[in-house]
Amino acid sequence: MIEVENLSKRYGYTTAISDITFNVERGEILGFLGPNGAGKTTTMRILAGYLPATSGTVRIAGYNIQKDSLLVRRQIGYLPETPPLYPEMTVEGFLYFVARIKGVSPGDRADKVKSAIIRCNLQDNCYTIIRKLSKGYRQRVGIAQAIIHDPPAIILDEPTVGLDPRQIIEVRNLIRNLAGSHTILLSTHILSEVSMTCSRVVIINRGKVVATNSPEKLMADIVSNYNYKLEVSGEVNLVRELLQNIPGVVSIEVIPTNEKSDQNNNRTNRTNLLVISKPGTELGESISTLLIQHGFGLHQMQRVSATLEDVFLQLTTAEKNLQSNTMTSTIHKEILA
Ligand SMILES: Nc1ncnc2c1ncn2[C@@H]1O[C@H](COP(=O)(O)OP(=O)(O)OP(=O)(O)O)[C@@H](O)[C@H]1O
Known part of the structure; x- marks a missing residue:
């Protein structure tokens, strides 16, 4: 579903990622794990179509990100490290707005908004102004906006950063429930996150992939x-x-x-x-x-x-x-x- 081949990105003289290659299979949750500055956000942003790569190819659902960037964007739901929310909107109003800008047809919007609200367990907060939500609920709204157009692939950049332990469990459960019907790539620097949430892990360090395997096999090694x-x-x-x-x-x-x-x-x-x-x-x-x-x-x-x-x-x-x-x-x- 997500194919990344020899991907590199340089910012001036800084090489953020170098020759990264990995695949994410349909329906799996792949953890993208690395210490701070390893190149996770750079990779996520390239995959989400927000940043051009210096070299290499990315295909999502068979579409090449450079040649078919608009088609690729429709295949992806992206949650950046800081969720892109409008704090003065209500949860439902914001999700209608996102559905519109993501090209969901007017006839489908009500269904898609309702489905995202249910899947992210936001039923009790539909009419709450986003500014008044706790960080954990705001993260759920961030995930709801990422899945509103029902994309086959979801990219989540450090989705549990800054949440309290109860909120972390809730967001992890939410992510696990999305797998199967969606392919998920999740970046994190927290090891327990990958062993609890992901079926496979790519470990990145200083811009290079240093290991790819299931958490169990990495440990068995x-x-x-x-x-x-x-x-x-x-x-x-x-x-x-x-x-x-x-x-x-x-x-x-x-x-x-x-x-x-x-x-x-x-x-x-x-x-x-x-x-x-x-x-x-x-x-x-x-x-x-x-x-x-x-x-x-x-x-x-x-x-x-x-x-x-x-x-x-x-x-x-x-x-x-x-x-x-x-x-x-x-x-x-x-x-x-
Ligand atoms: N806009 C930029 N200009 C110059 N260098 C950058 C830029 N963005 C990132 N870098 C550098 O690229 C490298 C990878 O950064 P990146 O943010 O992708 O890592 P990360 O793994 O997401 O780290 P973190 O978890 O701290 O966000 C770092 O050395 C960083 O300083």
Whole structure:
């Protein structure tokens, strides 16, 4: 349904995306996952016909976006990161307006508006002014405007950003209910979003696709990993440097701790670390031996199984590791947020 081939976009000297290729099959929900600045919004905007690509092709329902841009737009419902709403209109009035500008024939408008209202569970808010709606309800109106012309493909850019936990669940359920009759491409930087909502995931980093698979298969690829959580005492940078040099160590992350309770327990010089290893390696003995030999305290050591976070970290930090032995924890923070 959505075919993206060798898509690239440059803004002046900045390459936002480079040679991106992926497909979204009819009826599936594909997660487009990447850290901030990875190129998700750029890709979404090109697919929605709002931004020209520098090179590459996009076909939606068989139509080429460059040659048949008007036909392509009819096949797509697009929800940008900030929903394009008119705050002074009522929900119903706004949806009638969008139906008109999206070319829904006058005879069909009432049915299409009613259907979008029911599917997005907005029945109790038809006559509410959009400005007065909560963020979660506004997001539903944003999704309703995207599906009003019943497009086969829906593109949602970070649809749950800024919502509270209850609203997130509601919007995710809404998205899941749209799958099957629609093909959905959903961009996000939140890992749990893809495992809960999507059947397949494309991981993008620094403008390039680094993996495409189902969340389960991505995890299975590294499930043979034996990662370790450690509680160590000593100069943390020295510990990290020491461990980073063990063959088979992919990355070392500092796990944030509750400082207050640590102070109460008089354990302020201790640090929790997560050591991620290459698939098929077992580093437990090397880690413990090396730490003890160098006089660091090893207070706890626990083997942990791989998670989708580990896959994401491995894929999005591998490039950095080649350049430097120091690990950045910014991506980890985003994932944990
Ligand atoms: N209009 C622009 N002009 C110049 N550079 C841009 C422009 N828009 C995006 N970029 C750059 O292109 C890269 C990809 O940005 P993009 O917004 O597509 O990423 P993203 O994955 O959507 O990130 P975020 O989640 O933070 O929105 C970034 O380096 C960004 O700074």
